[in-house]
Amino acid sequence: MAQIPAISDSxxxxxxxxxxxxxxxxxxxxxxxxxxxxxxxxxxxxxxSQINLDFFxxxxxxxxxxxxxxxxxxxxPGGIANGITGTFLIVIVASLxxxxxGIMIGIYLYENPTSRYSGLIRNISEILQGVxxxxxxxxxxxxxxxxxxNGFSALAGSVALAIMMLPMIIKSTEExxxxxxxxxxxxAFAMGxxxxxxxIKVLIPSSISGLSTGVLLSVSRILGETAxxxxxxxxxxxxxxxxxxxxxxxxxxxxxxxNDPNMVKLxxxxxxxxxxxxxxxxxxxxxxxxxxKTGRKK
Amino acid sequence: xxxxxxxxxILSLTVSCNNTGKKSASKSGSNVxxxxxxxxFPMPFYNLAFxxxxxxxxxxxxxxxxxxxxxxxxxxxxxxxxxxSDAFLSDSELSEMPAPIVHIPTCMxxxxxxxxxxxxxxxxxxxDVLAGIFMGxxxxxxxxxxxxxxxxxxxxxxxxxxxxxxDGSGTTNIFSDYMSKVSKDWNDNxxxxxxxxxxxxxxxxxxxGVAGTISQTQGTIGYIGSEYAxxxxxxxxxxxxxxxxxxxxxxxxxxxxxxxxxxADARIMVTNSSAPDAYPISGFTWxxxxxxxxxxxxxxxxxxxxxxxxxxxxSPEGQAIAESVNYAPLxxxxxxxxxxxxxxxxxxxxxxxxx
Amino acid sequence: MNSxxxxxxVLFISSLVLLMISAGIVFSLVGGAIPAFKAFGPGxxxxxxxxxxxxxxxxxxxxxxAGTLITSFLALLICLPLAFxxxxxxxxxxxxxxxxxxLSSMVDLLAGIPxxxxxxxGFYSLRPLIxxxxxxxxxxxxxxxxxxxxxMIVPYATSLSTEIIAMVxxxxxxxxxxxxxxxxxxxFNVILPNARSGIIASYILALGRALGETMAVTMLIGxxxxxxxxxxxxxxxxASIIANQFGxxxxxxxxxxxxxxxxxxxxxxxxxxxxxxxxxxxxx
Numbered sequence: 001m002a003q004i005p006a007i008s009d010s011x012x013x014x015x016x017x018x019x020x021x022x023x024x025x026x027x028x029x030x031x032x033x034x035x036x037x038x039x040x041x042x043x044x045x046x047x048x049s050q051i052n053l054d055f056f057x058x059x060x061x062x063x064x065x066x067x068x069x070x071x072x073x074x075x076x077p078g079g080i081a082n083g084i085t086g087t088f089l090i091v092i093v094a095s096l097x098x099x100x101x102g103i104m105i106g107i108y109l110y111e112n113p114t115s116r117y118s119g120l121i122r123n124i125s126e127i128l129q130g131v132x133x134x135x136x137x138x139x140x141x142x143x144x145x146x147x148x149x150n151g152f153s154a155l156a157g158s159v160a161l162a163i164m165m166l167p168m169i170i171k172s173t174e175e176x177x178x179x180x181x182x183x184x185x186x187x188a189f190a191m192g193x194x195x196x197x198x199x200i201k202v203l204i205p206s207s208i209s210g211l212s213t214g215v216l217l218s219v220s221r222i223l224g225e226t227a228x229x230x231x232x233x234x235x236x237x238x239x240x241x242x243x244x245x246x247x248x249x250x251x252x253x254x255x256x257x258x259n260d261p262n263m264v265k266l267x268x269x270x271x272x273x274x275x276x277x278x279x280x281x282x283x284x285x286x287x288x289x290x291x292x293k294t295g296r297k298k
Numbered sequence: 299x300x301x302x303x304x305x306x307x308i309l310s311l312t313v314s315c316n317n318t319g320k321k322s323a324s325k326s327g328s329n330v331x332x333x334x335x336x337x338x339f340p341m342p343f344y345n346l347a348f349x350x351x352x353x354x355x356x357x358x359x360x361x362x363x364x365x366x367x368x369x370x371x372x373x374x375x376x377x378x379x380x381x382x383s384d385a386f387l388s389d390s391e392l393s394e395m396p397a398p399i400v401h402i403p404t405c406m407x408x409x410x411x412x413x414x415x416x417x418x419x420x421x422x423x424x425x426d427v428l429a430g431i432f433m434g435x436x437x438x439x440x441x442x443x444x445x446x447x448x449x450x451x452x453x454x455x456x457x458x459x460x461x462x463x464x465d466g467s468g469t470t471n472i473f474s475d476y477m478s479k480v481s482k483d484w485n486d487n488x489x490x491x492x493x494x495x496x497x498x499x500x501x502x503x504x505x506x507g508v509a510g511t512i513s514q515t516q517g518t519i520g521y522i523g524s525e526y527a528x529x530x531x532x533x534x535x536x537x538x539x540x541x542x543x544x545x546x547x548x549x550x551x552x553x554x555x556x557x558x559x560x561x562a563d564a565r566i567m568v569t570n571s572s573a574p575d576a577y578p579i580s581g582f583t584w585x586x587x588x589x590x591x592x593x594x595x596x597x598x599x600x601x602x603x604x605x606x607x608x609x610x611x612x613s614p615e616g617q618a619i620a621e622s623v624n625y626a627p628l629x630x631x632x633x634x635x636x637x638x639x640x641x642x643x644x645x646x647x648x649x650x651x652x653x
Numbered sequence: 654m655n656s657x658x659x660x661x662x663v664l665f666i667s668s669l670v671l672l673m674i675s676a677g678i679v680f681s682l683v684g685g686a687i688p689a690f691k692a693f694g695p696g697x698x699x700x701x702x703x704x705x706x707x708x709x710x711x712x713x714x715x716x717x718x719a720g721t722l723i724t725s726f727l728a729l730l731i732c733l734p735l736a737f738x739x740x741x742x743x744x745x746x747x748x749x750x751x752x753x754x755x756l757s758s759m760v761d762l763l764a765g766i767p768x769x770x771x772x773x774x775g776f777y778s779l780r781p782l783i784x785x786x787x788x789x790x791x792x793x794x795x796x797x798x799x800x801x802x803x804x805m806i807v808p809y810a811t812s813l814s815t816e817i818i819a820m821v822x823x824x825x826x827x828x829x830x831x832x833x834x835x836x837x838x839x840x841f842n843v844i845l846p847n848a849r850s851g852i853i854a855s856y857i858l859a860l861g862r863a864l865g866e867t868m869a870v871t872m873l874i875g876x877x878x879x880x881x882x883x884x885x886x887x888x889x890x891x892a893s894i895i896a897n898q899f900g901x902x903x904x905x906x907x908x909x910x911x912x913x914x915x916x917x918x919x920x921x922x923x924x925x926x927x928x929x930x931x932x933x934x935x936x937x
Contacts, residue, residue, distance in 0.1 A: 067529060131914075223765055
């Protein structure tokens with residue numbers, strides 16, 4: 001277990017080291033904040049002018065509308081409703097695919113920590129994390145667009161994104177569960193609780209905070225992914241809720257806006273939307289985690 | 299607070315569902331939807347044209363700007379109704395397709411030479427000087443060769459920084475095709491293609507990347523797609539064409555480049571045109587589709603919709619849309635060729651367009 | 654007992670899903686990459702030609718491998734002290750306070766920013782900074798990309814570490830304090846050994862993210878298909894060249910790009926194993 005060093009350092013020295021550490025930590029944390037503030041500031045300032053009710057309910061404008069609006073110094077009409085609904089659709093399907101599978105794999109690794117097979121699975125999971133998103137888009141194209149839906153579709157996008165989510169969910173599940181004191185798990189078994197109940201009623205609630213972090217991180221990541229969706233969901237100028245048809249998504253729209261000479265402004269407002277969405281997800285998951293706290297934290 | 303958030307989410311979902319309901323209810327009940335993918339160059343035009351056609355006929359149309367290569371691949375894999383490409387398929391590429399395909403020219407665009415030189419707001423370029431700059435042989439702005447063609451202008455003693463595209467693109471293709479025609483040096487060492495082995499310069503991604511780099515860095519010169527440059531009001535140079543005239547790129551001079559003979563299959567690069575009032579770095583963009591539309595269980599109705607749409611696209615109504623977003627419309631001859639090709643598209647052996 | 658077996662089987666099957674997915678990916682990639690390897694042989698990996706001119710086509714992966722490794726490791730290096738300090742800040746020093754809560758939300762927000770927006774911000778805000786510091790005339794280069802990568806991977810390195818550090822049982826820490834240890838000693842001798850596995854896991858995750866990042870890097874690295882000559886010169890990465898050229902590629906070039914994708918897969922595997930080896934050496 002832990003070891004306390006024999007007091008070889010003089011007490012003054014130890015206190016000095018203590019203070020130095022604290023100061024460095026604070027300074028470095030502040031340095032970390034600086035770029036965060038800059039980026040968020042830029043997004044908010046540039047994006048807020050374009051946000052109104054239309055933004056949420058109207059589909060994206062075309063180049064001509066944007067051009068005319070710019071020439072008349074008006075706000076560009078339309079919104080990103082086709083992107084918002086598409087993102088919801090694709091992300092929800094991807095989550096339904098990835099979260100259960102990822103958590104189950106994480107639990108498997110936790111329950112069988114030392115077998116060679118587990119080592120293999122762990123390695124594969126880490127390697128998957130490094131695959132560029134565009135390659136997964138190619139995979140989604142090859143597997144789903146060509147063979148399953150015979151055309152570009154939201155489903156292909158969800159599959160590519162789900163694969164992207166897996167490593168993070170697996171990792172955070174396994175690592176968080178490892179931190180649960182063994183006694184709790186053993187106590188449950190000792191009382192004769194069946195295995196699946198141990199998982200659902202003991203392991204998961206104890207690690208909910210870590211689990212939701214993993215889920216949150218992976219959902220946040222895929223919310224902003226463009227490249228894989230270009231090759232799978234393709235895009236659409238209207239709202240589409242059919243997973244076998246091409247669909248748009250907010251990051252895809254951002255890419256379209258970026259490449260269109262008249263619609264660059266909309267890039268920032270769309271990013272602002274994503275930012276707010278991620279913030280809401282954060283808040284919601286934080287609340288959920290608090291509800292299930294087993295009283296370990298102060 | 300949490301309740302408020304949930305309320306907002308439910309509201310937005312409801313509203314968006316409403317919109318979907320409204321859209322499908324008001325359309326004339328057509329369940330056909332057409333999907334296309336390909337070149338990014340004509341994307342603003344296609345998006346707008348698709349939208350207008352949708353409003354007109356109720357057919358839902360989707361376009362994905364994934365690149366010409368992606369468009370060709372998608373057509374090959376038969377996952378789209380038609381593809382779009384900035385470069386026509388070579389004979390060997392045609393032979394790799396599972397069935398014969400046809401090219402329909404849809405509009406024209408050009409490549410403009412953009413620059414950022416302090417103190418200079420109007421620039422003339424000749425093919426030789428251009429080749430010299432982009433090949434890294436002319437390296438300073440106050441080089442005598444540049445001054446010779448721009449009498450009266452004051453050039454600073456500054457290094458020339460060339461900006462080119464880092465991503466494969468039809469813009470690069472048109473530019474390099476032109477350069478290969480006007481400079482033997484270029485033809486021998488660099489050649490034409492969607493991406494090149496650039497001897498000098500920085501690569502930026504996409505038109506916005508090149509335009510952004512040029513506008514933010516002094517002493518730069520680069521090439522940009524015309525639809526982008528015209529909309530963004532970027533400074534670009536007048537280029538001397540093969541007749542010796544310095545031409546300012548605009549939709550007229552670009553269309554002029556296609557004056558003259560266009561082959562029956564529409565596969566031609568019209569750079570360095572011999573027409574005296576033509577802008578020399580201009581080109582077509584094409585839509586590609588299978589000649590025989592009965593494949594993969596497609597319905598005759600679907601095939602008819604495709605052909606009718608393309609017929610509309612090259613009509614005056616469709617071409618006016620092109621012009622409204624800074625693309626050059628097809629000249630008369632090209633429209634005739636396009637229509638003739640459309641007449642050869644068949645379903646089960648029988649031409650789809652009645653005539 | 655039957656339900657227990659069932660549960661175990663279900664868990665095992667889920668792990669098979671991962672196996673099948675990765676096998677499928679490798680299989681599809683290998684299939685697409687074969688033409689390139691047939692044409693250039695294994696020398697593809699160490700060749701630094703990249704000539705797309707038709708008639709003289711020759712592709713090699715070395716410049717991109719170099720670019721990927723340099724930018725990713727540099728990014729991790731920059732990110733490490735920042736992420737580590739921030740985790741300790743949120744999970745130890747100021748745990749449970751409003752400040753920590755706000756900081757945590759801000760860091761998590763970083764993960765939700767689309768990579769293209771990072772690229773844009775880097776393009777418009779970071780580049781002028783680099784130019785004015787005189788590091789590179791146009792502001793592009795390895796350093797700029799690594800900097801933006803570092804910012805992008807901070808949430809991955811921080812979030813999980815924070816959770817893990819916070820989960821170290823209080824009794825262990827209290828026992829140490831009661832023996833007169835300073836905070837620093839508790840951190841280095843109690844918390845870190847306990848949380849080591851989780852913290853390292855989060856850094857590996859962050860590194861993985863950096864290796865595969867596409868958009869932001871491609872907008873800032875200058876896209877020169879050569880091995881970068883110095884910290885501030887331009888170069889290119891594997892993910893970036895794939896993203897740049899994939900849309901327009903056909904034939905041999907397409908196959909080369911897929912081959913690079915496959916190589917990235919392999920490199921991530923190698924980097925991961927080396928990393929783990931080094932760490933297990935250190936913990937002796």
